[in-house]
Amino acid sequence: MPWLALPYKEKHRKEQVGMVSGQVSTPAAVTCGLRLAPETRHVAGVPAVGTVARVSRTRTDIQVECLHGEQVQELTRLLFSPDGRDLCPQSLYHHSIWHKYLLKLWNKYRISNIPSLIFLDATSGKVVCRNGLLVIRDDPEGLEFPWGPKPFREVIAGPLLRNNGQSLESSSLEGSHVGVYFSAHWCPPCRSLTRVLVESYRKIKEAGQKFEIIFVSADRSEDSFKQYFSEMPWLAVPYTDEARRSRLNRLYGIQGIPTLIVLDPQGEVITRQGRVEVLNDEDCRGFPWHPKPVLELSDSNAVQLNEGPCLVLFVDSEDDGESEAAKQLIQPIAEKIIAKYKAKEEEAPLLFFVAGEDDMTDSLRDYTNLPEAAPLLTILDMSARAKYVMDVEEITPAIVEAFVNDFLAEKLKPEPI
Numbered sequence: 459m460p461w462l463a464l465p466y467k468e469k470h471r472k473e474q475v476g477m478v479s480g481q482v483s484t485p486a487a488v489t490c491g492l493r494l495a496p497e498t499r500h501v502a503g504v505p506a507v508g509t510v511a512r513v514s515r516t517r518t519d520i521q522v523e524c525l526h527g528e529q530v531q532e533l534t535r536l537l538f539s540p541d542g543r544d545l546c547p548q549s550l551y552h553h554s555i556w557h558k559y560l561l562k563l564w565n566k567y568r569i570s571n572i573p574s575l576i577f578l579d580a581t582s583g584k585v586v587c588r589n590g591l592l593v594i595r596d597d598p599e600g601l602e603f604p605w606g607p608k609p610f611r612e613v614i615a616g617p618l619l620r621n622n623g624q625s626l627e628s629s630s631l632e633g634s635h636v637g638v639y640f641s642a643h644w645c646p647p648c649r650s651l652t653r654v655l656v657e658s659y660r661k662i663k664e665a666g667q668k669f670e671i672i673f674v675s676a677d678r679s680e681d682s683f684k685q686y687f688s689e690m691p692w693l694a695v696p697y698t699d700e701a702r703r704s705r706l707n708r709l710y711g712i713q714g715i716p717t718l719i720v721l722d723p724q725g726e727v728i729t730r731q732g733r734v735e736v737l738n739d740e741d742c743r744g745f746p747w748h749p750k751p752v753l754e755l756s757d758s759n760a761v762q763l764n765e766g767p768c769l770v771l772f773v774d775s776e777d778d779g780e781s782e783a784a785k786q787l788i789q790p791i792a793e794k795i796i797a798k799y800k801a802k803e804e805e806a807p808l809l810f811f812v813a814g815e816d817d818m819t820d821s822l823r824d825y826t827n828l829p830e831a832a833p834l835l836t837i838l839d840m841s842a843r844a845k846y847v848m849d850v851e852e853i854t855p856a857i858v859e860a861f862v863n864d865f866l867a868e869k870l871k872p873e874p875i
Contacts, residue, residue, distance in 0.1 A: 564841055565766040568805070571713055577605055584803055588711025596704050605708075610636075610725035613705045618672060618693040626693065634668040635746045637732055638719040640712050642676035643686035648716040652689060654736055655718070659692060661742045668723070669745070674706050676715055720746055734759045751792035752785045755813040755822070763822075767839040768809045769862065771853065772819065774832030784812045784833070784853075791859050807866060808837070826875050837865050844872035 563569075567576050567588070575590025587593055587605045597605070617625045639655070641648040655671070662669045671692035677683040683697040695702050706712075710719050710730070718732025728746050729735060735747035737758040753759055755770065762768070769792075773784045792810040799806045813819040823830070826838055826845055833853045837846040848861050864870050 568765050589708045592704055592708045613709050616702060619696055621687050631670055633723050634670050636721040637671040639671050640674045640715050640717040642715055643682045645715055651716045651733055658736050658742050662745055674703050751796055752789050752810045754781055755811045755818060757818055760818055762809055764840050767837055768811055770811045770813050770836050770838055772813045772832050772834040781812050781814045788858050791862055835861060843875040845875050846870045846872055
């Protein structure tokens, strides 16, 4: 390896880096600026600094090492190795130090699979690229380093196709909302969503809205692409333009399909949860689906519970009025948190939900072993398999705000899920 490493024998330093980076699964990497000891602080002068957690060399590790080699010279990475009987992944999970700090960065950067490589600016700590593995595959010589995000208009530039063979220039998208649809024919959830999305697309167009969808294929062959695209009334990036498809994946840090990113006419992201919005809004009345501070838990949006810590307020009535009152209660706190982190150009550390009485709520209570009490205020962290519960007779805005602030300040004691 051409980068730096912590000495194997320095168990304490390795644990401290683990606490900061929150790594539990390997190989995984997050590039970040670190508060370094004086003798190593000069490292922070490079454009990107990283920590890499690993237990053993895997095929992917070796590929990453070979791609970086001597070719990317301004990227510094720090390696800490938890190899050894006393710090195997299983024991790390139950280690008293790791129990508190486990998966911090996993949640912060919404990691859903490994290996993952995220590039940050070492000075500001802001995300440069969420899909680093595609970066090093597409740019093995580091010619585009430090791989900062480019405007959508620049990334999408080039011809786009309709399923009748007609070709249009990407400039035809100007003034329109755009849905960037990452999907593939081999993926059953993708095919299910496509059928719904075709109807949504038709309704939005019939309502006179300027809206276009661009299909970015993850199909395994051009024949599969053509078969799947024949069902779609919108545009697509040509299957043969693999470089442009890859750049779009990199731009939005796509970690799974189907994914629908909705953009405003300026090319800025409105929501990354287009899939959820389409399934929840069959009449498309909420288009273009600006994010709501508080969501009502449903079958279609429950997948978001896995994206990071979520505040869930359980209410004791199937009456819509009860759920609406609960949303109004926590909405000011949610808006305050979202605005605070948006000002720092960071994602909010919590999602906010209200859960009524239905099968989904019952399943969630059973899975997380929550009491049947209502109202019940909780924070659920599925990745860390931890829950925080406040069981009081009356939930007030002051109680919710204090609960959230204590969680963010790490003053609450987690219970296992």
